[in-house]
Amino acid sequence: MDKEQSIILLEKMILGDEHALRQLFDMFSHKLFHLAYSHLQSQEVAEEAVLDVFTAIWNKRKSLTHIKNIESYLYISTKNQALQYLRHNAIPDKNRLSLYEIELVAEDDTPEHILLDKEYESLIQAAIDTLPPKCKEVFRLCLSDKLKNREIAKLLSISEKTVSDHLALAYKRIASYVKKRYRQ
DSSP, X not given: OOHHHHHHHHHHHHTTOHHHHHHHHHHXXXXXXXXXXXXXXXXXXXXXXXXXXXXXXXXXXXXXXXXXXXXHHHHHHHHHHHHHHHXXXXXXXXXXXXXXXXXXXXXXXXXXXXXXXXXXXXHHHHHHHTXXXXXXXXXXXXXXXXXXXXXXXXXXXXOHHHHHHHHHHHHXXXXXXXXXXXXX
């Protein structure tokens, strides 16, 4: 769905349309979960944070007429909710999820190639896990959420140059990590 359609859904929700709220939830909840999880490191608490954001926008829907970009509003609200949970000592899950599901397209489906692809995917995932937290967050927003540098900069309150620097660092570190450890 594009920005125009999300604004139409927001307008319907403001008027009390629960179905529009559900559509907004379906449209954005997956990305918002990833954002909350990147801060909270707990699946249960991240899901709760996202639900709290949607509950809050429903409860104050009549005061949201000024919003021009619902996606940015939801991202900022989710980030703030996650930070509020952290301030109140939300306990991270011991069963951590991977926010970056790397899946390679197999050139050959022989058992040997499938095994090598799985090994390579694990290696890339391990490389991503070694990135500094802010760098990892920028990389995730770019890779998983497909946000543009400008959108990431606005969401995280940093400059576009900083976003570019984080992405360059992420790619450089991932390539270096994989090069050091991958054996063909």
